[in-house]
Amino acid sequence: MHKDTCYLVPAGTAAKPAVLVMLGVALFFSACDSGTSPVPPPITIAAFSETPANPAAPATPTPENPAPSPPGAPEPPDPGMPPSETPEPLDPGIPPPETPEPLDPEIPPPETPEPLDPEIPPPETPEPVGFYTLTVPMEAAANLANIKAAIATALGGKNPANPGAGKAWTVRIIGLNLGGSNLTNLYTGVAASLSGDIDLDLSACTGNTIACTDTTLVQTVRDRFIAITLGEDVKTLAEYDAFSGAFCEFSRLRRIHAPGVTRIGDWTFRLCVALEQAEFPNAQSLGIGAFQSCATITAVSFPLVTTVALNAFNTCASLQTVSLPKAVSIGGYAFNVCPALTSLTLGPTIPSFGDAPFGTIAGDPNTITITVPAGKKGAYESAFSSKVWGRTNITIKFAD
Secondary structure (H helix, E strand, O other): OOOOOOOOOOOOOOHHHHHHHHHOOOOOOOOHOEEEEEEEEOOOOOOOOOOOOOOOOOOOOOOOOOOOOOOOOOOOOOOOOOOOOOOOOOOOOOOOOOOOOOOOOOOOOOOOOOOOOOOOOOOOOOOOOOHHHHHEEEOOOOOOHHHHHHHHHHHHHOOOOOOOOOOOOEEEEEEEEEOOOOOHHHHHHHHOOOOOOEEEEEEEEEEOOOOOOOOOOOOOOOOOOOOOOOOOOEEEOOOOOOOEEOOOEEEEEEEEEEOOEEEEEOOOOOOOOOEEEEOOOOOOEEEOOOOOOOOOOOEEOOOOOOOOHHHHHHOOOOEEEEEEEOOOEEEOOOOOOOOOOOEEEEEEOOEEEEOOOOOOOOOOOOOEEOOOOOOOOHHHHHHOOOOOOOOOEEEEEOOO
C-alpha cells in the first residue's frame, strides 16, 4: 500500500514550514503500513518567505501623505516655509574688494605690550578743574569755630586732601572783617581745615587795618600760605609788637597783592624768604625792616612811596634793582647787605639819606648806579659830594 508513493512540492511553490512537517509525518506512517523501511523520497524544498503571495498594492501618494523619499535623497522643501529669496546680482559698477597685500616678511610684527605690573598702581585720575577752589562766605566777626564750620560747609563732603606738588587750594573768603584777632583766627582755621599749600584770596573781606595779633602763631601754620590777595578796603599792614608784622615769617609766601594798601608797617614781611612778587601800587611808606631778609626778591618798585624806614631792605641778598621815584627820605642801612644791588632809580626831589644806607658790612666790591631824571645829575652829585654811603669798597655814580 502506498508503494512508490511520494509527495512533491514543486519548485517555486511557496510553502510554509508547517506544511512540510505534515508531509514528512504522512510519508512516515505510509511506509510503516507497507512493512518497509521508510525511505524518504527525494523532495525539492522551495525557499519560503513570510511575505504574502499576493501583497496589497502600495497606497497612492497624496499631498497629505506624500510618498517617502528613497534613502539618501534630499528632504523636500516644507510647503509651509516661504521660498528663499534670490540674491541680487553684483553691481558691475562697484569694484570687488581688494585682496590685502601679503605681510612684508622684513617688517617685524608689532610687539605684544608687556602685561601691567600688579605691584605698580595705575595712574590716578586727575581731579576736575576747580576741584581745589573754595568760596567761603562767613560772618564779619566769625570766631575760630565759625571759620572752621564755614569751610566745612563749603567743602560739602569734598576730600580736603593735599592737592599735590605744584598745586594749592585756592580759598576765597567773603565777608570777614580782618581786623582785631580775626586774621589770626583765619590763618589757624584754614590751615586746620585743609591739607597742602593755600592761595588765600581776601579781596572780598573788609578791615582798614590788619595785623597778626598772635606772636606765638606756630610756624607750621605760617608755612601753609604761598599767596595772599587783599582787597581795596585794607589800607594799613600794621605791626603788632616788635619783630611781628601781618605776614612776618611766612617763609613760603611767594606772592602778595594789595592794591589798597598805603602803609606797610614795621616787620610786615620780615623773613619771608621765598617772596618773589610784591605788588603795592598805592603804598606810600615802608616801615622799619618791612622787607628785611626777603632773600629771593630781585626787584622792587614803589611808584608812590615817599618814606623808606631804617633797614627796610636789609639783607635782601638777591635784590638787584629798586625804583623809588617819589622818595623824599631813605633811612640808614636801608640796603645793608644787598650784595647784588646795582641800580637805584630816584625822582626829581633829592631825598635825604640816613647813615650808611648801603651798609657797613664788608662784601664784594660793587658799583651802584643811581639813575635820576634828565638834568638832575649835577644837583645830585653836588648834594652828595661828601656823603658817606657805607662800606669803602662801594662805588656810587649818578646817571640821567
